[in-house]
Every structure is written in C-alpha cells, then in structure tokens.
C-alpha cells in the first residue's frame with residue numbers, strides 16, 4: 001500500500017485494530033445527545049495525554065527485597081519455580097511492557113514451564129499477599145500484565161508456546177503465551193487452517209482471545225474469543241481445571257471476556273477454519289473529503305447508511321478508516337470475486353466520497369496477514385523487544401443508534417480544526433464491527449462475559 005507516509009503507515013499498521021479499552025467508561029455512551037461531545041472528547045484526551053504524559057516512564061530500581069518479596073521468593077524457590085528478581089541480569093528486558101508509558105516494577109516474575117508451576121506461582125503470591133497477574137504477549141494498553149501497579153508477581157507464559165491442530169476435529173491447542181504471528185504460521189502449516197484475530201503479530205493469545213480479538217476476518221468468522229471451545233486454567237486457589245461449555249460452564253462464561261479476574265489460561269482449545277485460498281486486499285486514499293467538516297460528515301453518513309441498509313453488504317466485507325486530520329484513508333478485505341467487488345460493491349460503498357483510484361489486489365491467506373502486519377509474522381519465543389509509548393482512548397457506537405449528522409459534524413469538525421493544529425502527532429482509527437450480516441454481532445450476549453455484541457463502529461484515538 002502506498003497511500004500513507006511511512007510514519008503514519010506504521011501507526012496505521014500497529015493500531016488498526018485496537019481492542020476497545022474503556023478507561024473512561026462514561027464516554028461509552030451512544031445516546032445521540034452525548035455522542036457529539038464524546039467523540040470529540042476522545043480526541044481531546046488523546047491530544048492532551050500525548051503531549052503531556054506521552055514520555056517513557058523510568059523504572060525505579062528496588063535495591064533491597066521487601067519482606068513480602070522475600071517470603072514470595074522463598075516460597076517460589078521451595079517449589080523450584082523459575083523466577084526472575086530485580087538482581088537478575090535480564091530483569092529490565094523481562095519486565096518491560098509494550099507500552100512504556102505505564103512501566104510498573106513487579107515484586108518478581110516467574111517463567112513457569114508447567115501448569116503445576118503456574119499453580120505454585122499463584123499459591124505463593126497469595127501466601128505472600130502479593131497481587132498476581134498473567135502475561136502473554138504484554139500488549140495490554142494499560143500494562144495490566146505488569147500488574148497495573150508496582151509490586152505484583154508477573155506470571156510470564158512465554159514457555160507455553162506449543163501449537164498443534166487435531167487432524168480430525170481441526171481444534172487447535174495453543175499455549176497461553178503464543179503470539180498471533182507464530183500462531184497464524186503454525187495453523188497454516190498444519191493443514192492450511194486459520195482463525196479470526198488482529199493484525200499485530202506480537203500480540204499474545206492470552207489477552208487477545210480473552211478480551212474479544214478483532215481482525216478483518218471478524219465480520220466473516222466472529223471474534224477470536226468466539227472460537228474458544230475449551231481452556232486449561234489455573235484458578236485463584238491454585239487448582240487446575242479443564243473448562244468448556246459443559247465442564248464448569250460459569251467459568252467458561254466468565255473467562256471469555258474477563259479472564260484475568262478468574263484464572264490463568266495455560267492452553268486454549270480453538271476451533272480453526274479452512275484458510276481462504278485468496279483474499280481481496282483493498283485501500284483507497286480519500287483525503288480530498290476532508291475539505292470541510294460538512295463534506296466528510298455527509299460522506300461518512302452515506303457510508304454508514306450503506307453498511308446498515310445496502311443489499312450489497314454481507315459478512316464478506318471488512319474495512320477501517322484512518323485519519324490524522326490531513327489524511328482520510330479506507331482499507332480492508334473482501335472475501336469473494338474481485339471483479340464483482342471492484343465494479344459493484346466498492347463503487348456503491350464510496351458513493352458519497354470524491355472520486356479516487358483504489359488499490360485492489362488478490363493475495364493468499366498468509367500474504368494478506370503479512371500485508372496487514374506490514375512485515376513478517378514470525379516473532380521470537382523469548383526476548384521480545386518491540387515497544388511504544390502512547391496514550392489511547394476508544395469508544396463504541398451501536399447498530400441500534402447510528403451516528404447522526406450532527407455527531408459526525410462535531411467529530412470531523414474537531415478533527416479538522418483542533419486536530420490539524422495539535423502540537424503532538426495523533427491519529428484516529430474507525431473500524432466497522434457491525435452492519436448487515438456481521439458475524440461479530442450475530443452472537444447473543446448471554447454465552448460469554450464479553451458484552452460488545454451490538455457494536456457498529458469502534459473509534460480509537462491515539
């Protein structure tokens with residue numbers, strides 16, 4: 001894709017599919033009267049936090065073990081759980097979260113190799129009165145896998161990295177520390193299988209599959225979470241259980257949406273799908289639409305009407321919009337015939353926008369993932385070193401309450417007027433979750449604790 005500057009392109013790749021975290025839940029209000037200000041406020045917060053707090057936080061060192069740390073360490077030593085302490089040579093590398101803006105210092109970090117050692121980690125932490133938290137890919141926006149506060153025990157699952165597909169059921173067993181890129185490669189290698197998930201190869205399955213997990217295949221196949229058929233879990237009391245819809249149904253409900261409050265998933269059992277032989281990858285630079293707030297608001301309203309009412313819309317189409325105040329680009333996937341998409345679907349979809357020439361190409365499954373990732377899928381099994389420093393905010397709108405022209409004018413007016421003069425770089429991503437035939441929303445709310453089943457757009461600002 002050649003339609004973005006390299007720096008913007010990097011941001012776009014990395015943040016195209018953010019999981020919506022609600023740091024300010026009051027902003028998640030899709031009532032028409034509040035939406036105008038809410039959409040503008042998420043951008044205002046992003047500008048403010050990027051410029052004010054968007055600096056890396058320095059780790060403070062913990063020169064001496066506290067008595068709590070000492071009793072935790074003594075217990076872990078007694079059980080022979082591999083443990084890293086502040087004195088370990090690779091301490092900083094192990095404890096660094098993806099988002100360095102929120103870099104907490106844990107009391108200790110364990111590297112268990114068996115479910116028993118995960119269980120021992122949990123019981124030792126409980127005995128020492130230390131908060132315990134699982135870490136998979138470490139990509140929590142708010143560094144929750146570092147405990148979300150100093151002094152926790154991190155249970156790093158990087159040794160739980162096996163991936164195997166059952167050749168009769170096509171259910172994949174995936175270790176709780178596996179990263180998405182490695183999983184996609186292994187699934188494809190074992191019978192050309194695939195799962196719905198996000199774009200960033202470094203994201204871990206532990207956080208991603210237990211909190212939703214959205215990609216361009218989600219309108220077609222549902223969220224990553226929807227593919228979970230069972231989980232092996234260490235609970236807060238240290239017991240190890242196999243959880244499915246029939247075995248511990250309450251845990252099955254709770255873990256899918258709120259896992260970190262319930263237990264540590266050591267293995268996921270995921271229903272894979274046959275990878276499509278080809279995917280239509282498309283992108284189009286529509287920046288001319290930013291000539292005025294009214295122009296872009298009306299074009300967006302047309303697009304919203306299209307996804308909510310057009311007979312051309314079904315689960316086979318997925319897209320997102322990137323803007324930084326000067327750029328407006330739309331990109332996505334289509335599962336189907338390229339000629340039909342090029343001549344019929346896309347022109348109808350872009351009907352309200354100024355004429356522009358799209359880039360449309362058919363790629364194989366893995367090449368489509370590589371294209372979205374902006375680079376290779378393979379990630380290291382240890383020593384992961386990619387980081388960023390950012391503040392992000394997101395908001396979900398609902399199918400049942402489409403955005404009004406007034407809300408859209410308010411949002412785009414803010415983007416154009418305040419956004420262009422922002423002192424720090426920012427961008428906003430708007431992904432289509434809902435619309436006709438979305439397989440994200442076809443799932444009823446009841447079977448899991450993940451509640452966003454009527455999302456239309458997910459707006460993120462960073």
Ligand SMILES: Cc1cc2nc3c(=O)[nH]c(=O)nc-3n(C[C@H](O)[C@H](O)[C@H](O)COP(=O)(O)OP(=O)(O)OC[C@H]3O[C@@H](n4cnc5c(N)ncnc54)[C@H](O)[C@@H]3O)c2cc1C
Nearest residue numbers: 017019136137138139140145198199204206207208214265
């Ligand atoms: C660069 C980037 C790109 C992203 N792209 C996408 C995307 O395309 N689509 C999308 O939907 N989201 C995306 N996200 C959001 C991402 O899916 C979530 O932040 C997710 O929670 C990260 O999972 P993780 O395992 O890497 O995180 P971690 O920080 O390791 O964990 C996140 C939370 O889950 C808990 N947890 C982790 N593993 C387990 C486990 N095994 N058992 C129980 N609890 C566990 C942790 O304790 C923590 O609370 C992206 C995030 C970033 C930073």
